[in-house]
Amino acid sequence: MPRLLTSFIILLCMTTASHAQLRLPAVLSDNMVLQRNATVKLWGWASPGEKIAVKLPWNPKVDTVTATRDAVWNIDVKTPAAGGPYTITLQGRTTVELKNVLIGEVWVCSGQSNMEWSGNHGLKDVKAELPVCADDKIRFFHIPKTTATTAQDDVKASWAVCDSNSLKAFSAVAYFFGKKLRKDLDVPIGLINTSWGGTPAEVWTPAPLVEEDPALKAAASKLNPSNGWPHLPGLTYNAMIAPITPMKIAGAIWYQGESNTGTAATYTSLFTKMIGSWRKAWGYDFPFYYVQIAPYRYGPNTIKGALLREAQTATLQYPHTGMAVITDLVDDTTNIHPQNKHDVGARLANWALADTYGKNGVAYKSPLYEKMEKQKDKIVLWFANAEGGLKAKGGKPVQFYIAGADKQFVPADVKLDGNKAIVSARGLKEPEAVRFAFTNSSIGNVFNAAGLPLTPFRTDDWPEQ
Structure with missing residues (x-):
């Protein structure tokens, strides 16, 4: 390769590198939301050794960061309480403005x-x-x-x-x-x-x-x-x-x-x-x-x-x-x-x-099976997240099944009593396990006082039938 052409290519590469643009990832862009009251990271790419000034409208101090030899940079900044819109300015050899930013x-x-x-x-x-x-x-x-x-x-x-x-x-x-x-x-x-x-x-x-x-x-x-x-x-x-x-x-x-x-x-x-x-x-x-x-x-x-x-x-x-x-x-x-x-x-x-966020008075937890106890020909079940008692909508509780040692489940009779369910079946003298809404498509009708549905469950760990 002629020496003049080689020199030109080297000069072109040096010129291109010296004018490499400051760049940010897509998730840091106009219209973004930054987490409030936090230390958040701003990051991106620039020429190795390029110094970048970070101007935040809620902070009078201008922070700076220098791109590494690998052409990457990142800086931690503190965000204020919720607000905006703001414009964040990042200035190196080129300038990037992030507009309409919310916190x-x-x-x-x-x-x-x-x-x-x-x-x-x-x-x-x-x-x-x-x-x-x-x-x-x-x-x-x-x-x-x-x-x-x-x-x-x-x-x-x-x-x-x-x-x-x-x-x-x-x-x-x-x-x-x-x-x-x-x-x-x-x-x-x-x-x-x-x-x-x-x-x-x-x-x-x-x-x-x-x-x-x-x-x-x-x-x-x-x-x-x-x-x-x-x-x-x-x-x-x-x-x-x-x-x-x-x-x-x-x-x-x-x-x-x-x-x-x-x-x-x-x-x-x-x-x-x-x-x-x-x-x-x-x-x-x-x-x-x-x-x-x-x-x-x-x-x-x-x-x-x-x-x-x-x-x-x-x-x-x-x-x-x-x-x-x-x-x-x-x-x-x-x-x-x-x-x-x-x-x-x-x-x-x-x-x-x-x-x-610690909001009080918000109903968010569905009733959840907690434990069971055999009582002669009945099984008593206790549930968490059932303050105010469990209720059946539209009639008697459905989708409860009970089985003995033979593992043959039959429809159960259910009495709801506060955070408990008393489960039995006619003719079943020694029950072993209960299942509720435990099939692919079954829909139960038992809810807590807040109107959240009872979580499907089984009391057994028997192999799939």
């Missing part, structure tokens, strides 16, 4: 299709909202469906102000969750939707956690591949979760499980590992609230949905988690996508209002 509460919303479902899927709840939904204090960040075999550092997305246009394609559950928080907390709300219909929890979990656990690896091998969604561990975690983990959040909500009904035996282990991995990536134990999957006819196996719901209930033992039970919000058990997303979002919001 409030930021939540990640993830899962499979019941979290993804939006007005574009014909939801009546969303259609009714469109004329009245415009709210400058609710912001959406919708991450498109993407996979990667290694952890990524950015996504192709942007923040949008809530209006009839942006709501149509956004998660309905996430919107109704955010709308209630916005109303009850009276602060701006930022919602990050990262969901993909049909996906098993394995794809949202870092691959090593699945592949290095023999039981989880074996279960993952049983997943049914489909042309509609990924199934290999870690693929959506790498592309749709990892890039946003530097973002300070208040917590996460989750609606998923239908695609794991065939591997329910390992779901609690998988799910808790997934939650733990997200918290480790973010660096703190944020609250994680999830929806128990709804009644649905999964086919010839009449119990696999119940077993998955049981695994979700067991996850409540994991720290800082909460579960919204929605057995009463289903009007068609042949549709895996219940239409009522408004009340699902509201129940998740009630968990956050009470458990995260």
